[in-house]
Amino acid sequence: MAILTRADGTPDWRRRTPRADLLVWAGWFGAVALTVACFQFISDRTIWAFVWDAPAQGADLVGRMFPPRWSYASQLWKPLLDTINMATIGTALAIVIGVPLAFLAAHNTTPSRLLVRPAVLFIIVASRSINSLIWALILVIILGPGILAGIMAIALRSVGFIAKLLYEAIEEIDATQVEAVTATGASRPQVLGWAIVPQVMPAFAGISVFRWDINIREATVLGLVGAGGIGMQMQASINVLAWPQVTTIFILILATVLVSEWLSARVRHAVI
Amino acid sequence: MSATGLPAATGGAFDPAAAARGWRPPPLIATPWLRYAVYLGALAYALLAFSSIEVNWTRAAEGVERAGRFLGGFFPPDFITKGDDILAGLLESLTMTVVSTGIGIILSIPVALGASRNLAPLPVYLACRGLIAISRTFQEIIIAIVFVAMVGFGPLAGTLTLAFATIGFMAKLIAEDIEDIQASQAEAVRATGASWFQLLAWGVLPQVRPRLIGLSAYRLDINFRESAVLGLVGAGGIGDTLNTSFDRYEFDTAAAVLIVIIVIVLACEYASGFIRRKVQ
Numbered sequence: 001m002a003i004l005t006r007a008d009g010t011p012d013w014r015r016r017t018p019r020a021d022l023l024v025w026a027g028w029f030g031a032v033a034l035t036v037a038c039f040q041f042i043s044d045r046t047i048w049a050f051v052w053d054a055p056a057q058g059a060d061l062v063g064r065m066f067p068p069r070w071s072y073a074s075q076l077w078k079p080l081l082d083t084i085n086m087a088t089i090g091t092a093l094a095i096v097i098g099v100p101l102a103f104l105a106a107h108n109t110t111p112s113r114l115l116v117r118p119a120v121l122f123i124i125v126a127s128r129s130i131n132s133l134i135w136a137l138i139l140v141i142i143l144g145p146g147i148l149a150g151i152m153a154i155a156l157r158s159v160g161f162i163a164k165l166l167y168e169a170i171e172e173i174d175a176t177q178v179e180a181v182t183a184t185g186a187s188r189p190q191v192l193g194w195a196i197v198p199q200v201m202p203a204f205a206g207i208s209v210f211r212w213d214i215n216i217r218e219a220t221v222l223g224l225v226g227a228g229g230i231g232m233q234m235q236a237s238i239n240v241l242a243w244p245q246v247t248t249i250f251i252l253i254l255a256t257v258l259v260s261e262w263l264s265a266r267v268r269h270a271v272i
Numbered sequence: 273m274s275a276t277g278l279p280a281a282t283g284g285a286f287d288p289a290a291a292a293r294g295w296r297p298p299p300l301i302a303t304p305w306l307r308y309a310v311y312l313g314a315l316a317y318a319l320l321a322f323s324s325i326e327v328n329w330t331r332a333a334e335g336v337e338r339a340g341r342f343l344g345g346f347f348p349p350d351f352i353t354k355g356d357d358i359l360a361g362l363l364e365s366l367t368m369t370v371v372s373t374g375i376g377i378i379l380s381i382p383v384a385l386g387a388s389r390n391l392a393p394l395p396v397y398l399a400c401r402g403l404i405a406i407s408r409t410f411q412e413i414i415i416a417i418v419f420v421a422m423v424g425f426g427p428l429a430g431t432l433t434l435a436f437a438t439i440g441f442m443a444k445l446i447a448e449d450i451e452d453i454q455a456s457q458a459e460a461v462r463a464t465g466a467s468w469f470q471l472l473a474w475g476v477l478p479q480v481r482p483r484l485i486g487l488s489a490y491r492l493d494i495n496f497r498e499s500a501v502l503g504l505v506g507a508g509g510i511g512d513t514l515n516t517s518f519d520r521y522e523f524d525t526a527a528a529v530l531i532v533i534i535v536i537v538l539a540c541e542y543a544s545g546f547i548r549r550k551v552q
Contacts, residue, residue, distance in 0.1 A: 035374040038367035042427045045364070045508070050424035058422045085321040092318075129537035130530065131501040133413065134511075137518060142339040147325050221413045225504065238417065250414070257409045 061243065068251060069244035076233060076252055082147050083229035084256070086222070087215035090154025095208055097155070098162035105163060106170035108178075109196065120163075127160030132218045136227040147228035154215050154222070161211055169203035170196065206268045213264035220253045345523030354517065354525045361513035362532060364427050365499040368509055372431045372499075373492045376438025383439055384446035385472070391450065400443065407440025412498045416507040427508030434495045434502070441494070445487055446480060453479040482551045489544035496540050500533050 004013040016024065050057075103109045105120040136153035143149045173196060181195035223231020230249060237245040301307040351358065386392045386400035407415075412433055419429040419436075453476060461475035503511025510529060517525040 031374070035370055038370040041363070041367045042371060042431055046426050046428040047424055051428060054422045061418070061421055081324065085324060088317070089321055089325075125538055125541075126534055129497065129534045131497060133501045133504060134514065134530070137504070137515075138342075141518070142342055143335045151325075217409070217411055221411045224413060234414075250410070253414075254409050258405075 064243040065247040068247035072245045072248045079230040079233050083219045086150040087219040090151045091212045093155035094158030098159045101163040102166035106167040124160040124163045132157035136222045137225045140226045145226035150222045150227035158211050165207045169200045173199040209264045209267045213260050216260040346527035349527035350524035351528045357513050361510035365509040368427050368431045368499045369496045372434030376435040380439045380442035383443035387447035388450040404440045404444050412437050416502050416505050420506050425506040430502040430507035449480045449483045485551045486548040489547040493540040493544045
């Protein structure tokens with residue numbers, strides 16, 4: 001409560017009205033109370049003896065994880081390549097499906113605001129709200145374990161992401177250019193090709209590379225549910241408690257993600 | 273035809289129609305050799321990648337029929353039989369979301385201050401950036417595996433995981449915002465003789481507050497979505513319920529859980545979008 005007072009104690013300046021002060025205070029109180037209540041709930045379901053043990057467990061874990069077993073890396077190149085392929089092909093597939101969806105969803109390019117747009121928006125939300133791991137879980141049951149399920153899981157999750165960001169970009173384009181091309185007597189496909197697509201091209205490139213970068217990270221864990229890639233090796237190593245191998249995998253993942261992040265940052269700098 | 277799209281001035285009148293037909297929009301990658309290198313590289317990669325996939329097509333073909341049965345098992349979604357489990361999982365997910373977002377935001381603020389080059393000395397800056405890099409590199413699931421190994425199964429492991437991931441996400445974006453603040457305002461506050469904390473409160477915080485609130489709302493939304501999968505490795509939440517129902521082939525319950533997740537994510541998304549529009 002910021003209040004400046006004169007020498008005789010009468011208030012001179014205050015930041016908020018008393019009512020606003022009270023509201024802010026009530027807001028904070030509510031937020032803190034909710035968090036504490038929620039923590040109580042979690043705490044009831046926690047075996048605290050295990051938690052007090054955690055520093056010892058953590059030290060033990062680290063002790064078992066180091067040094068990493070470098071010889072294991074020779075078995076990891078193929079899964080690592082699979083992981084990168086999964087992310088890349090999955091992203092490509094998502095672009096192929098997501099781009100038309102984006103044009104159907106944007107309110108300035110959709111063929112029907114009443115029918116098509118809500119349906120496409122629902123597809124986008126459904127795709128986005130289900131994590132790629134859950135998609136993988138479902139697809140492994142349908143397609144069997146392996147890289148194909150991983151590719152499809154990545155693609156299904158990314159469709160919503162790409163379509164959402166792209167349709168927002170399409171809705172934000174400069175309308176005057178569209179008007180100018182329309183004024184030349186261009187047909188609808190021509191307007192699309194000459195006025196709208198060139199405007200969203202940089203956004204599209206940025207979104208695709210950004211999603212690819214995210215997908216590399218996600219592809220590293222899809223193997224946990226059997227969808228191929230380096231996650232399968234991780235799961236196998238954890239199951240036999242071979243922590244030095246897990247460390248090797250972690251380091252490889254870290255390196256791959258750093259490289260992909262650097263690459264995607266470079267590309268986004270170049271196009272934006 | 274010259275690069276500008278105009279016909280060469282070797283004679284004859286300027287023909288606007290021909291010029292218009294001859295014009296092509298500039299390509300996305302301006303340098304020709306780079307453009308073709310990218311195209312060729314992409315093609316070569318696609319061929320290599322597709323040839324390296326080992327797909328068991330007979331298994332996939334079986335899968336089509338299996339998919340029919342499987343999706344048939346989804347309908348109608350069964351909210352009732354395992355209603356208690358769904359409710360318990362949901363409650364666990366929601367509490368994990370709230371606590372982890374709260375703890376994550378509180379911890380991310382000092383890290384963000386440390387990771388801003390205009391506020392922090394170099395050693396602190398490097399340490400904070402390193403922490404952010406680690407937190408952002410590893411998927412939540414991987415971090416959850418480590419936390420489950422440390423504190424045991426249950427929602428606490430999930431909460432710690434999400435809090436840790438929140439630190440990386442929030443601190444990185446807030447630090448970028450702090451580095452972009454108007455230096456003149458901070459300087460004006462400093463010129464009044466303000467201490468470092470007063471500088472933060474009156475020079476920095478007012479400038480980053482809208483983004484701080486917007487990002488917090490966004491992260492709440494992400495944390496709920498992530499809490500739905502952490503159960504796969506035993507870190508509590510509705511993912512546990514989902515995983516159990518898949519393991520028991522109770523696909524109608526799984527469908528119900530998925531619908532609950534979609535509905536809540538939608539609600540979260542609308543709420544966080546509303547908050548972000550309000551403050552920005």
